[in-house]
Amino acid sequence: xxxxxxxxxxxxxxxxxxxxxxxxxxxxxxxxxxxxxxxxxxxxxxxxxxxxxxxxxxxxxxxxxxxxxxxxxxxxxxxxxxxxxxxxxxxxxxxxxxxxxxxxxxxxxxxxxxxxxxxxxxxxxxxxxxxxxxxxxxxxxxxxxxxxxxxxxxxxxxxxxxxxxxxxxxxxxxxxxxxxxxxxxxxxxxxxxxxxxxxxxxxxxxxxxxxxxxxxxxxxxxxxxxxxxxxxxxxxxxxxxxxxxxxxxxxxxxxxxxxxxxxxxxxxxxxxxxxxxxxxxxxxxxxx
Numbered sequence: 646x647x648x649x650x651x652x653x654x655x656x657x658x659x660x661x662x663x664x665x666x667x668x669x670x671x672x673x674x675x676x677x678x679x680x681x682x683x684x685x686x687x688x689x690x691x692x693x694x695x696x697x698x699x700x701x702x703x704x705x706x707x708x709x710x711x712x713x714x715x716x717x718x719x720x721x722x723x724x725x726x727x728x729x730x731x732x733x734x735x736x737x738x739x740x741x742x743x744x745x746x747x748x749x750x751x752x753x754x755x756x757x758x759x760x761x762x763x764x765x766x767x768x769x770x771x772x773x774x775x776x777x778x779x780x781x782x783x784x785x786x787x788x789x790x791x792x793x794x795x796x797x798x799x800x801x802x803x804x805x806x807x808x809x810x811x812x813x814x815x816x817x818x819x820x821x822x823x824x825x826x827x828x829x830x831x832x833x834x835x836x837x838x839x840x841x842x843x844x845x846x847x848x849x850x851x852x853x854x855x856x857x858x859x860x861x862x863x864x865x866x867x868x869x870x871x872x873x874x875x876x877x878x879x880x881x882x883x884x885x886x887x888x889x890x891x892x893x894x895x896x897x898x899x900x901x902x903x904x905x906x907x908x909x910x911x912x913x914x915x916x917x918x919x920x921x922x923x924x925x926x927x928x929x930x931x932x933x
Contacts, residue, residue: 648841649703651867652733656701658867659720660686667721681720689719706737725835729869732838757898764788768923771889771907774896777836778845779806779829782902787919790926791907794818794882806833806849810857820878820886830863831870838869840901872903883925884918 661680665672670685681689687697692712700708700716713734717727764772764785771791773784781803784792795808795818809815809829819825837846853860872893879887889907896902909915 648733648737649705651703651838651841652705652737653701653703654865655729655733655867656716656720659722659726660701663721668719686716686719690715692716705734708734725869725871729835729838733841736838736841760896767906769908769919771905771919773905774899774902775805775905776899777840777843777901778804778849779833780804786926787923790883790922790929791879791881804849805829806853806860810853810860817880817882820880825877826859827863827868828870828872830860830866831868832872834864834867835869835871836901872905877907881918881922884922887915887918888913889915889919 660683661678663681664679665676665681665685668681668685668689670681670689676682683698683701684694687694690697690712692715697716700712710731713730714727717730720726722730760774760783764774764783767785768787771785771788773788773792774782776782781792781795789796792803794812794814795805796803806829809819809826815825816822833846833850837843837850840846850864854864872891874890874892876888876890879889881887887909889909891905891907894904894906896904909919
């Protein structure tokens with residue numbers, strides 16, 4: 646991924662989203678763009694037009710934190726977008742994330758028994774580990790039953806992004822398919838900004854861009870987001886519709902990997918269906 650192109654397209658896409666009215670500026674007449682002009686962003690940020698134009702061409706190396714903060718304020722970036730801009734600047738400066746090289750795990754976290762034991766202690770919720778490539782690395786028993794449409798017949802490591810964009814079954818599994826698609830790509834965009842030299846992620850982006858028009862369109866939008874916490878709807882082939890809350894937890898022993906936990910509101914229909922899925926999973930394991 647070319648850093649200058651990433652910076653240029655990110656800044657241009659953010660500028661296009663801010664109308665003069667939203668920025669507190671007069672719209673004027675004969676505007677050829679719906680968003681802000683470069684001159685307007687420069688004025689709001691307190692930098693020269695020439696300097697902002699240089700930044701938007703992708704020449705962000707050497708930009709100070711104060712300038713980046715001013716640009717972020719002018720473009721009304723949220724916390725994730727601001728972090729993404731700073732990550733792109735660090736990459737341009739040749740400075741790794743947080744001033745150090747992201748430590749790679751010496752082995753696949755799936756092979757660490759303690760992680761599997763920890764997942765196994767979570768019995769009333771769906772728990773799984775995914776990495777920055779959207780690979781589904783490990784699950785608890787309920788997670789294995791929940792993600793059966795993604796896992797399939799094993800073989801290749803299950804990948805949530807490939808399932809989202811390349812498997813027609815995802816349209817049934819995710820009732821809010823477009824929302825999930827936008828979320829998936831935005832998370833991947835943020836990961837690419839944190840580690841622009843991640844070849845595995847580059848290869849996945851290339852694969853999905855070639856095979857999915859929707860992915861390519863969303864990737865070109867340059868939207869970024871973090872996961873964190875929230876609520877999602879699913880339509881499971883065994884138990885039907887589930888509305889689940891999720892929490893994302895970083896795994897410090899494996900930088901880039903996260904632990905995701907899905908739970909249902911106690912006493913809700915989704916909680917009943919989650920218990921039914923757990924019973925179905927236990928029965929299936931016993932039968933095997």
